[in-house]
Amino acid sequence: xxxxxxxxxxxxxxxxxxxxxxxxxxxxxxxxxxxxxxxxxxxxxxxxxxxxxxxxxxxxxxxxxxxxxxxxxxxxxxxxxxxxxxxxxxxxxxxxxxxxxxxxxxxxxxxxxxxxxxxxxxxxxxxxxxxxxxxxxxxxxxxxxxxxxxxxxxxxxxxxxxxxxxxxxxxxxxxxxxxxxxxxxxxxxxxxxxxxxxxxxxxxxxxxxxxxxxxxxxxxxxxxxxxxxxxxxxxxxxxxxxxxxxxxxxxxxxxxxxxxxxxxxxxxxxxxxxxxxxxxxxxxxxxxxxxxxxxxxxxxxxxxxx
Amino acid sequence: xxxxxxxxxxxxxxxxxxxxxxxxxxxxxxxxxxxxxxxxxxxxxxxxxxxxxxxxxxxxxxxxxxxxxxxxxxxxxxxxxxxxxxxxxxxxxxxxxxxxxxxxxxxxxxxxxxxxxxxxxxxxxxxxxxxxxxxxxxxxxxxxxxxxxxxxxxxxxxxxxxxxxxxxxxxxxxxxxxxxxxxxxxxxxxxxxxxxxxxxxxxxxxxxxxxxxxxxxxxxxxxxxxxxxxxxxxxxxx
Numbered sequence: 001x002x003x004x005x006x007x008x009x010x011x012x013x014x015x016x017x018x019x020x021x022x023x024x025x026x027x028x029x030x031x032x033x034x035x036x037x038x039x040x041x042x043x044x045x046x047x048x049x050x051x052x053x054x055x056x057x058x059x060x061x062x063x064x065x066x067x068x069x070x071x072x073x074x075x076x077x078x079x080x081x082x083x084x085x086x087x088x089x090x091x092x093x094x095x096x097x098x099x100x101x102x103x104x105x106x107x108x109x110x111x112x113x114x115x116x117x118x119x120x121x122x123x124x125x126x127x128x129x130x131x132x133x134x135x136x137x138x139x140x141x142x143x144x145x146x147x148x149x150x151x152x153x154x155x156x157x158x159x160x161x162x163x164x165x166x167x168x169x170x171x172x173x174x175x176x177x178x179x180x181x182x183x184x185x186x187x188x189x190x191x192x193x194x195x196x197x198x199x200x201x202x203x204x205x206x207x208x209x210x211x212x213x214x215x216x217x218x219x220x221x222x223x224x225x226x227x228x229x230x231x232x233x234x235x236x237x238x239x240x241x242x243x244x245x246x247x248x249x250x251x252x253x254x255x256x257x258x259x260x261x262x263x264x265x266x267x268x269x270x271x272x273x274x275x276x277x278x279x280x281x282x283x284x285x286x287x288x289x290x291x292x293x294x295x296x297x298x299x300x301x302x303x304x305x306x
Numbered sequence: 307x308x309x310x311x312x313x314x315x316x317x318x319x320x321x322x323x324x325x326x327x328x329x330x331x332x333x334x335x336x337x338x339x340x341x342x343x344x345x346x347x348x349x350x351x352x353x354x355x356x357x358x359x360x361x362x363x364x365x366x367x368x369x370x371x372x373x374x375x376x377x378x379x380x381x382x383x384x385x386x387x388x389x390x391x392x393x394x395x396x397x398x399x400x401x402x403x404x405x406x407x408x409x410x411x412x413x414x415x416x417x418x419x420x421x422x423x424x425x426x427x428x429x430x431x432x433x434x435x436x437x438x439x440x441x442x443x444x445x446x447x448x449x450x451x452x453x454x455x456x457x458x459x460x461x462x463x464x465x466x467x468x469x470x471x472x473x474x475x476x477x478x479x480x481x482x483x484x485x486x487x488x489x490x491x492x493x494x495x496x497x498x499x500x501x502x503x504x505x506x507x508x509x510x511x512x513x514x515x516x517x518x519x520x521x522x523x524x525x526x527x528x529x530x531x532x533x534x535x536x537x538x539x540x541x542x543x544x
Contacts, residue, residue: 171412178409179397188359188392189410189457190384 041239041251043207049245056192057114063227065212084213091209095303137223167295244293317366341511389463399443408503410460448479
């Protein structure tokens with residue numbers, strides 16, 4: 001498996017890179033959204049899959065990136081790519097502000113704080129109308145840039161996945177996994193758990209920040225309810241869990257399968273789709289807490305680096 | 307007499323504003339096995355946590371291997387050759403026995419030294435080598451405690467601090483753990499052990515301290531304390 005994987009990936013990457021030359025507008029925008037979900041699920045995996053600190057508010061970074069980029073493009077006239085990168089930086093700053101106090105604590109406090117963070121941000125954005133447009137939202141100047149955004153999204157998805165690979169195969173990754181396994185034991189071994197949790201958290205915020213900016217640019221219009229929805233956090237969690245949290249390819253697999261499924265079902269049965277999502281959460285938690293890849297790893301004795 | 311390896315002198319420490327330790331002094335010499343006993347709430351575990359840096363001392367100092375380590379964080383103290391096995395036989399449950407041990411050596415970069423450490427741990431705990439590929443969470447309580455100790459040994463520590471290694475184990479495993487401690491001492495390790503099981507802890511110790519309400523109450527050789535009528539009456543239930 002390890003032998004054909006790199007070659008297969010390379011072929012896939014080349015095909016994806018060539019796709020915009022042949023694809024339809026709809027196809028390109030669909031793929032771009034798939035890349036977005038891969039980046040989101042994979043970023044969530046960095047903090048929650050690797051350290052076990054579950055973030056219930058990861059969409060806050062997405063929204064932060066969207067508004068940062070939106071304001072920079074809309075009012076200051078920044079080039080969109082630069083504005084999206086600034087969105088990633090601002091998401092990291094936000095992660096530092098919330099992670100610094102919350103990650104010093106062990107246990108579920110972080111999860112709850114993250115849930116609150118998202119709600120608080122949404123209210124703040126709605127309140128400061130002068131800067132954000134408030135509940136009326138923020139319109140960006142018209143721009144047809146689906147193809148460049150396709151590549152940018154793809155690059156973020158690829159980078160976050162590559163980053164996950166580097167982390168999982170490094171000592172840094174081992175430290176994160178000891179925190180997930182047992183934080184007290186990790187500390188007793190002399191691991192400064194707060195510092196490593198914070199590093200992982202900062203890294204997990206960048207991707208959603210950039211992707212949020214790109215999504216804002218792609219859609220051309222953002223409003224508080226469209227960039228801070230709880231369902232986005234839930235979707236990235238479900239994708240990562242379904243594919244296999246804490247693995248390298250699990251979140252990618254989960255995003256591809258569930259996004260495809262969603263596209264097929266969504267168009268026809270809007271409510272059924274949410275019902276099925278709920279059913280998937282319950283099934284995964286009860287029957288295969290390690291996700292698809294986790295089950296395969298166990299069954300075929302695959303290495304952790306898959 | 308062998309040189310002093312660790313000396314905690316006049317430690318006063320606690321959680322928040324509530325002091326637990328009052329002017330506690332503990333010492334261990336190279337090659338010694340020292341027990342720290344005392345009733346619940348005597349400050350035994352707090353004394354260990356303060357020495358390793360999880361709790362900050364408001365006064366007093368800790369000298370390890372000639373260096374003042376007072377006020378350092380655990381991640382600065384532990385790589386200096388101090389190993390700490392916390393209470394409650396804590397292992398990484400989803401990792402195999404071998405992975406747990408390898409994690410113990412995470413600061414070590416030299417593969418040969420890691421293999422050598424593994425050999426020593428397996429020699430001390432043969433059961434761990436039989437369970438190498440098994441998930442740590444599926445081991446029995448006593449085996450998990452052996453694994454927790456083994457993991458601490460992977461860094462070539464000069465001193466091992468064990469907090470209540472026999473806590474919550476069945477009588478059979480309690481004896482086994484104390485045999486293990488004696489075995490470790492014979493193998494040349496320097497040990498300091500906090501224990502509730504006072505009689506057994508005194509029996510295996512070269513020297514021991516009795517703490518009560520956060521203060522030094524008695525100290526002496528294990529045998530002398532075991533025979534001391536006051537210690538006997540107060541702590542050994544006889």
